[in-house]
Amino acid sequence: MTLVSQFSKAYQSNRLVRGLVYGIAGAPFGYLFGRWLGSFKDFGEWNPTWPDMMAALLGVFMFGLGLGVLAVCASRKALGRQLDPEGRRPATKAQVFFYAQNGVVLLLAGVMMVAPVAISTAFDPVPTLVGSAAMIGLIALFLLQTAMNISVWMRSDELLRQAMIEVGALCFVILQGAMFLWAAGGKLGLLPVMTLWDAVPVMMGMYLLIAFAVTWRRGLAA
Amino acid sequence: MKNRLKVLRAERDWSQADLAEALQVSRQTINALETGKYDPSLPLAFKIARLFGQPIETIFQDEA
Numbered sequence: 299m300t301l302v303s304q305f306s307k308a309y310q311s312n313r314l315v316r317g318l319v320y321g322i323a324g325a326p327f328g329y330l331f332g333r334w335l336g337s338f339k340d341f342g343e344w345n346p347t348w349p350d351m352m353a354a355l356l357g358v359f360m361f362g363l364g365l366g367v368l369a370v371c372a373s374r375k376a377l378g379r380q381l382d383p384e385g386r387r388p389a390t391k392a393q394v395f396f397y398a399q400n401g402v403v404l405l406l407a408g409v410m411m412v413a414p415v416a417i418s419t420a421f422d423p424v425p426t427l428v429g430s431a432a433m434i435g436l437i438a439l440f441l442l443q444t445a446m447n448i449s450v451w452m453r454s455d456e457l458l459r460q461a462m463i464e465v466g467a468l469c470f471v472i473l474q475g476a477m478f479l480w481a482a483g484g485k486l487g488l489l490p491v492m493t494l495w496d497a498v499p500v501m502m503g504m505y506l507l508i509a510f511a512v513t514w515r516r517g518l519a520a
Numbered sequence: 521m522k523n524r525l526k527v528l529r530a531e532r533d534w535s536q537a538d539l540a541e542a543l544q545v546s547r548q549t550i551n552a553l554e555t556g557k558y559d560p561s562l563p564l565a566f567k568i569a570r571l572f573g574q575p576i577e578t579i580f581q582d583e584a
Contacts, residue, residue, distance in 0.1 A: 382537040382547050456561050457549040517552035 331358065350415045352499035356506070357415070361408025367401030396453055399446055406443040410436055411502065414495070461516050468508045473501055523580045526554045528572050543567055 346354070370376050377389035377397060389397075417432045418424055424432075451462065477497065483489030513519055529539050529550075536550040543550070543564065552558035560568065560580075569576045 382535070385535055385537045387537065455545040455549050456564060457546065457552055457558050460558065515557065517555055517557040518548050520548060520551045520555075 331355075346415075346419075347496075349493075349496040349499050350419075352503065353411050353495075354415050356499055356502050357408045357411030359408070360404050360411065360506075364401045364403070364405030364408060367404060368398060371398040371401060396450070399450055403443055403446050403450065406439055406446075407502075410439050410443070411499070457516060457518065461512050461518055464512045464516075465505070465509045468512070469501075469505050472508070473504055521559045521580055522556065522583055523553060525550070525568070525579065528574075528579065529554075539571075542571055 370380055371394050374388035374391075374394055377394055378385070378387055381389055381393065413432060413436060417428065421428055451459065454462070480489055480492060484491040525539075529536070534542075536547045536554070540547040540550045545564070549558070553560055565576050565580060569579055572579060
């Protein structure tokens with residue numbers, strides 16, 4: 299066994315231990331957040347549908363992930379350790395900017411996912427003025443996030459671009475197939491009809507799952 | 521596709537980060553290449569060959 303393979307095994311087991319520790323540490327927060335969501339139902343303030351619940355959970359997850367990425371980016375040394383555990387060099391300014399931009403993209407995705415649920419919960423029914431203002435805000439955030447996504451793509455290396463292409467292709471094939479089958483089932487009266495909002499958290503959840511799988515498979519998590 | 525990237529890198533006592541910097545890719549890309557999780561594009565393969573001063577076919581071998 300070479301030194302490199304010994305390091306690789308030790309590093310992988312370290313990652314597993316760290317993942318386990320983060321999982322155990324994060325579980326109480328997940329539990330408390332779930333209880334908090336559930337409490338709305340008890341008090342009759344919010345009777346969430348499953349798409350609202352799923353959108354809120356995904357939105358908070360992405361927002362938290364974005365904050366975590368930005369927190370790591372706050373220190374060049376910390377980001378350097380994440381990018382290259384073998385080395386001791388701090389991340390470059392370009393790397394900090396690139397990963398911070400990824401963090402902001404995640405953060406914006408979280409905000410955009412939660413906002414429609416939060417606003418429709420706070421105002422029932424949503425006044426046209428509030429709805430219009432929220433929609434303008436969402437469009438602005440969407441455009442900003444799209445511009446940042448394009449910028450991330452332009453500055454990514456070929457492995458990351460390949461992973462993005464694979465995620466996009468898999469999402470398209472799986473989701474358009476699933477949506478066609480669901481829509482056909484709905485048309486034939488065999489399945490409940492879904493609204494576009496019902497489909498959004500499903501698509502986002504599937505996207506995240508596929509992104510994690512591709513990231514793992516391509517060794518981007520190493 | 522198999523490759524001798526890890527061996528060539530070790531011979532020069534370079535870290536994955538050193539090689540990544542020289543090739544202007546991420547360290548994860550070097551790791552993915554070395555572990556066979558990703559095959560490089562032709563431009564990157566040429567860049568690697570130029571950096572090590574060897575023909576592409578001595579660095580990358582088709583498994584088929």
